[in-house]
Amino acid sequence: MLIRSPKTWELPTAAVTPEALYRLTQRRDFLKTAGVGLAGAAFFRSAPLLSAATAGFPAKENPAFPAAKLKPTAEDYITSYNNFYEFGTGKDEPKVFANKGWKTDPWTIELAGLVNKPAKFDVNELVKKIGGIEERVYRFRCVEAWSMVIPWDGFPLAKLIALADPKPEAKFVKFTSFNDPNSAPGQRQANLDYPYVEGLRMDEAAHELAFMATGLYGKPLPNQNGAPIRLVTPWKYGFKNIKSVVKIEFTTTQPKNTWNIMQAGEYGFYANVNPKVDHPRWSQASERIIGGGLFSGSQATLMFNGYEKEVAPLYKGLDLVKNY
Ligand code: MTE
Numbered sequence: 001m002l003i004r005s006p007k008t009w010e011l012p013t014a015a016v017t018p019e020a021l022y023r024l025t026q027r028r029d030f031l032k033t034a035g036v037g038l039a040g041a042a043f044f045r046s047a048p049l050l051s052a053a054t055a056g057f058p059a060k061e062n063p064a065f066p067a068a069k070l071k072p073t074a075e076d077y078i079t080s081y082n083n084f085y086e087f088g089t090g091k092d093e094p095k096v097f098a099n100k101g102w103k104t105d106p107w108t109i110e111l112a113g114l115v116n117k118p119a120k121f122d123v124n125e126l127v128k129k130i131g132g133i134e135e136r137v138y139r140f141r142c143v144e145a146w147s148m149v150i151p152w153d154g155f156p157l158a159k160l161i162a163l164a165d166p167k168p169e170a171k172f173v174k175f176t177s178f179n180d181p182n183s184a185p186g187q188r189q190a191n192l193d194y195p196y197v198e199g200l201r202m203d204e205a206a207h208e209l210a211f212m213a214t215g216l217y218g219k220p221l222p223n224q225n226g227a228p229i230r231l232v233t234p235w236k237y238g239f240k241n242i243k244s245v246v247k248i249e250f251t252t253t254q255p256k257n258t259w260n261i262m263q264a265g266e267y268g269f270y271a272n273v274n275p276k277v278d279h280p281r282w283s284q285a286s287e288r289i290i291g292g293g294l295f296s297g298s299q300a301t302l303m304f305n306g307y308e309k310e311v312a313p314l315y316k317g318l319d320l321v322k323n324y
Pocket of ligand 1: 078081082083084085086142143177196224225226237238239240241242243244
């Protein structure tokens with residue numbers, strides 16, 4: 001048997017078990033039995049959410065991605081079960097520690113690198129310049145083999161690319177998250193290499209599904225979900241969906257991405273959802289549905305997370321086993 005020494009930054013194998021979900025459910029059961037009932041539940045839901053990019057709300061649903069087609073996960077789960085290592089490695093930590101004085105308003109985002117129109121925008125100004133926001137309901141699949149359905153508010157990344165007007169040499173897009181150890185306890189502990197970075201190939205970034213979210217469930221993004229602006233690429237594992245972006249840069253070379261830097265054998269650059277390519281420590285053939293119930297909440301993983309028809313042409317001729 002291979003004995004590995006677990007590193008502090010390693011996504012634990014336990015993450016694929018329902019342990020954290022158990023804790024959430026138990027907390028609810030506790031509230032019920034303690035007679036805290038609805039008032040208590042409302043208190044949990046209305047925990048301080050100090051967000052940020054308010055421009056454009058309320059957004060209209062994009063009829064191509066309707067809530068009627070996919071049943072959205074309850075808002076409470078989406079905003080309480082998070083991966084945001086800047087605010088701790090536990091699923092319930094970001095909701096607590098990202099709402100203890102971390103300021104996401106005002107927020108500046110920079111467009112830089114190989115572009116004709118480098119610029120810095122306040123995120124609300126950017127939304128206005130882009131022409132507003134829309135709602136899209138997307139599947140969300142974490143590499144840890146759990147999934148949700150999230151009603152996002154935001155705008156297509158392609159619109160932001162058009163605004164930056166990239167030069168022909170630009171082949172990739174690099175995303176950088178914030179760096180503020182004073183506000184982010186996980187950065188003080190250096191539980192990952194910070195700032196968190198991600199990247200896409202230019203054609204992936206320009207694809208109609210690639211989205212910049214500024215909200216969910218019709219409201220500005222809660223801090224724990226990556227306020228005030230984050231990337232959403234629904235056909236890729238969740239770690240590509242970088243939160244709280246401060247810089248978008250156009251480059252000639254493939255950008256590094258945080259989880260690949262931390263553990264290249266387990267997390268690649270592409271990170272396309274693929275039921276046939278297992279994670280070295282667990283299967284990707286099925287996924288646990290967050291909020292789906294403890295015993296019946298599992299389903300088969302779909303190729304490209306159900307977006308095969310739309311994105312498969314991007315990867316024609318690419319070996320998806322090697323390029324995981
Ligand atoms: N972005 C930053 N800056 N820091 C992170 O730790 N975690 C990633 C991704 N983006 C992460 C991040 C991972 S592993 C996942 S699964 C998703 O955010 C989780 O998004 P959610 O908490 O909104 O569900």
